Amino acid sequence: MKTEPRPALETVLDLMLDAVCVVDANGRFVYVSAACESIFGYTQEEMIGRQMMDLVAPEDRERTLLAAQQVMSGQPSLHFENRYIRSDGRRVDIMWSARWSEADQLRVGVARDITRRKRSESLQEAVYAISEAAHNAANLTSLFEQVHQITGRLIPAPSFFVALNDPDQGNATFPYCKTAGDPAQLPLDPAAALCTEVTRTGQALLLTAHSENVCDNLKLLAATDNFCWLAAPLSTRQGCIGALLLNDTAENATYCEQDIDLLQFVANQVATAIERKQLQARLERMAQYDELTGLPNRAFLFDRLKTALARARRNSERLSLLYLDLDGFKQVNDGYGHGVGDLLLQAFARRLTQHTRETDTVARMGGDEFVVLLESSPTAADTEVVVTHILTAMQAPIELAGLALAIQPSIGVAYFPEHGTDEASLLRRADEAMYQSKSASAQQRPNLQQPVFAKFDITPP
Known part of the structure; x- marks a missing residue:
């Protein structure tokens, strides 16, 4: 009976939807399967010889190093999750299974792209967290602080702005603006310009030094500002009331189209929460204050x-x-x-x-x-x-x-x-x-020790 030749192992590995990666003791890729290109955005040739940690998202590098050390000490790792930066700047969520080959001095891992699942889970968690914050927050400032923390779990948000349009003044106000840098250097002018633009268009916007399809005002801003901005309109049934803005000043800062969708999702939840809080505040004010004079009732x-x-x-x-x-x-x-x-x-x-x-x-x-x-x-x-x-x-x-x-x-x-x-x-x-x-007499001096004041002269109309 004729025996068909067995396909080479690499050919089999290249058919897998999950990526197989082999890393040496120094942390460099020595082999990657074809699926790496669809997951990480780099060709096999581009990945071979690169430091694995260069691709790991900065916020995950420390724990990834710790996990790698545990694998190299002989402890297999199953279902370890971290995030990588693709060649196009997008973040991908990866679940790893890895073990160490002592004989070959190589770390062998299988990477599965779980970005969609993690995104779905994150969005569900964000909806719940924002709804809970809107219900429990004592005021809008407290709500914005919690939304900042929630957003930071979805997208890097070292600088976070809530801009609300002031129809009376014709400009944007900032009830909440926090930055990881110097508070005295808050870039409010760029934030106001972005708020104006997303209010006008009703569309979320990514602004970098390489942005092209933006208005002339923002092109000038992008040309003089190396910062990376992300802005999404706060849209309610009454129209756009402002914008949610993120600003990252890190040297390798980057946002992507996926981040635009995420921020718009958060902005929609926040806009609903703001509308609800403002309505609640109006109702409380109506219950406690006189409508005509604005005084307590x-x-x-x-x-x-x-x-x-x-x-x-x-x-x-x-x-x-x-x-x-x-x-x-x-x-x-x-x-x-x-x-x-x-x-x-x-x-x-x-x-x-x-x-x-x-x-x-x-x-x-x-x-x-x-x-x-x-x-x-x-x-x-x-x-x-x-x-x-x-x-x-x-x-x-x-x-x-x-x-x-x-x-x-x-x-x-x-x-x-x-x-x-x-x-x-x-x-x-x-x-x-x-x-x-x-x-009482018009000229009588009131006795302030008694609960009476005299009537004073008036000139009737």
Whole structure:
């Protein structure tokens, strides 16, 4: 019977989808099978004689060396995973099985490309991690910090920027920007230019010194900047709100098309999280702040007053509460309409805030009634200073809608603990004092030891 010649071993190895690599004791390739070209991007001739570690991703080199030493000591390695840099700059995830041939002084390994599987796993993990961060993060800054860490597990992100478009200013703001280098040297101008471009196009962008299909502005930037940039738009249902940007300044820094897709995926998740957080913040603000004046509302004041009273009891401190009502406001509303009345309330709120301390809480109770909470054990003299500032500030007419409206508030005051020990009793006493002030003599000097302020002169509209 005729026996067919057996194919050479190398021919058989070249038919394998996995790559077979043989490395000498110095870490140089002495043989690679044909599959290496599809996995690593180099021909067999290009790989023979090269140091294996030159192809390993920098962040994986230390543990790869350790694994190689263990194999050379006689411990076979099964399913060891690391990343390599292909000839085109892309990273590939490799799973190795390797053993050491003592007789030949060679390390023999079989490499399997698991990039797709690892990418799928990483994306699933990223979706979960970003969703969890969006749910648990106390604010957007905390969310961006966690997203930076998550992104860094997918793509090198030594410098990470979140740029949000500011429609009022017409430029980009940076609520989050972190770099591994000198914080004083943050490249915000290039980041802003990239944000503008991806907002305009709605497309992710890779920018290097060799980029060609970019606008003239970015060509000039690429020609003068050796850094490698990656940018992806933050797109929501309302449109593009900004961009996610990565910048790597390492000498061998490189991003690739695959990284563009990854960053765009992350940007989509982040945009959804930002939109959700911003909506949550708006809802919380609507629940706590007056829509017309922007001041804390009644509910916010009660919470703040409750906390302040608990602190005052604990520290044996005093606090005072001012209750304000605009004299003549009804005449303004009736005479000039509710539109002018609203403008007057807004102007009064601004002036009131400007002439109280930062530590004071200024709130709108509703209508033309406002409350100022003074903490830190204010004395009658301290309270008189605040009231005097308010009344003096209100002496100047408020100019709006072509009118000059001279209007002042009646003010009532109540002290803790003298005039009440809880929120309701203090507010009630201050409110009563305010109404007493309305009926008091216009020239009467208020007695600040009592919860009453006199009514001051106003010039009706």
